[in-house]
Amino acid sequence: MPERSTTGEPAPGRRMRPDVRRSLDALLTAAAEVFETEGVDAPVRRITAKAGVGAGTLYRHFPQRSDLITAVFRNEVDACAAAAPALAAQYEPVEALERWLHRFTRFIAAKQGLKAALHSGDCAYESLPGYFQERFVPALTRLLDTAAATGGIRSDVTPDDLLQALSSIIDPDGPEYTRRMIGLLVDGLRYRA
Amino acid sequence: MPERSTTGEPAPGRRMRPDVRRSLDALLTAAAEVFETEGVDAPVRRITAKAGVGAGTLYRHFPQRSDLITAVFRNEVDACAAAAPALAAQYEPVEALERWLHRFTRFIAAKQGLKAALHSGDCAYESLPGYFQERFVPALTRLLDTAAATGGIRSDVTPDDLLQALSSIIDPDGPEYTRRMIGLLVDGLRYRA
DNA sequence: GCAAAAACGGAACAGCGTTCCGTATTCTCG
DNA sequence: CGAGAATACGGAACGCTGTTCCGTTTTTGC
Structure with missing residues (x-):
């Protein structure tokens, strides 16, 4: 079993796939901007849109909203x-x-x-x-x-x-x-x- | 202008129409029960269903959710x-x-x-x-x-x-x-x- | 009783979080 | 370098939410 990450950043084991790296960065910077202007309760879609990323991608990296907030x-x-x-x-x-x-x-x-x-x-x-x-x-x-x-x-x-x-x-x-x-x-x- | 009531209870001027009285009571007791079991963020529909009342009725008496909470x-x-x-x-x-x-x-x-x-x-x-x-x-x-x-x-x-x-x-x-x-x-x- | 007024119910709409799966990317190994 | 497996991606789709709106019913005042 691949052991749920839930954190997003550290990548303890292998090196990180480049597409993962890209979408993760995009999500984090987009979320930071959105959180600043609209608060941490802002709609998920606003973040995914600004990050140019699908909703599935967000949920795979941050299953809970609190995971994203914490990471940011x-x-x-x-x-x-x-x-x-x-x-x-x-x-x-x-x-x-x-x-x-x-x-x-x-x-x-x-x-x-x-x-x-x-x-x-x-x-x-x-x-x-x-x-x-x-x-x-x-x-x-x-x-x-x-x-x-x-x-x-x-x-x-x-x-x-x-x-x-x-x-x-x-x-x-x-x-x-x-x-x-x-x-x-x-x-x-x-x-x- | 009929002067927005927003309170629900006092009825300062005329006597209260019986149907109003009924739906108001039903709403308040239903809301009290629902709030107790599901918290004050419970879905509106659960309250209206338990009260046997339409959504419009709730919103006419309590335009804001906080009005209902306060009244209860x-x-x-x-x-x-x-x-x-x-x-x-x-x-x-x-x-x-x-x-x-x-x-x-x-x-x-x-x-x-x-x-x-x-x-x-x-x-x-x-x-x-x-x-x-x-x-x-x-x-x-x-x-x-x-x-x-x-x-x-x-x-x-x-x-x-x-x-x-x-x-x-x-x-x-x-x-x-x-x-x-x-x-x-x-x-x-x-x-x- | 009979209009006029007031209140009712619930369908309809827009927006939300979340899931799911066909498609695209990346990795691994021969 | 190329083929197959593994992984990650996008976005349509679902169910649930708050809220509005209007045709229908109840109540009132005469």
Whole structure:
């Protein structure tokens, strides 16, 4: 028995067939766009249409709707986490940190539609908060450490605190507000340089 | 202009046409049963079938699904609140209180399906918590007062505290647990008799 | 009783998730 | 490199959903 995959990404055993790779990518990017504009309850057909893919293809890769949502979420978590080292290589430590914080808040803001699903009691989403932490804490830790090592910021703030604080900042409408708040936060970090 | 009713119950102006009365009652009791067994997302047709009523009839009285849910909820709140004076007339004060508390927890337990709707952000349900308080606080107040007046229980517990405590007791599965907890609670009330 | 008004039932429509299978692509091995 | 098997694809088809609409029935006011 070929062992139901249900995940879509890792491909542990053999290499992935190119057509599978193509339709999987198309589905994930299409779903990401649709979820962002119409929410995670958007019609399936809208996603398959945008991906240029048949309905059967979607259901073979993601038997449950939650599988697709989870996969998209993890994809975007990865992308956001991957931005940290990239920024670290391009900017000086404190600016890299600040830029990443903005990147992170954009990510959180776009994922507001997920909150309802997360709290819906559906156990299919139980793993998401764990993945969230698992990926973002190391990414942010490196940024904080190098910024602290060069004396740019104080060193007594934990990544968890910062992530928590950001998540609760994004609510009030207007990205301008968020922008100012992050500025304030970074200034606060600089205070004991 | 006949002024959209959307409520279904009060009938402020003229008396209600008998056929309206009939289909309204049938709809409300049918919806109550269906909501209890299948949750508030149950198919509309199941309700109209059980009520022996056409779809058009439902939509004329309850243009939005939330209207029907709200009406059923208020109906059952009323029924539960009305049980208080009835029990007070039939039993001695402390026993009446205890019996009503059980009645109340059964009500809460049956309404678990509503929690998701309440927290869904849909502003159609904003009035429900208010109605909940408005009806239950007076009902419970009378029970507590008369029980306290006859010296059966202490008099330093507010209705709000009690309602709050009960709402948080019902969760753990098994009505037996809830039963014991209420016994404990009433014993606690008796303590300073 | 008899029009006029109001409410009823249920067929009809559009949109949804999901399944199924004939067809096309890819892999494997001689 | 080519043939056969294995795998994945597309999209038509199904059943169920919410909602609207209108011909028919019930109720009212005179």
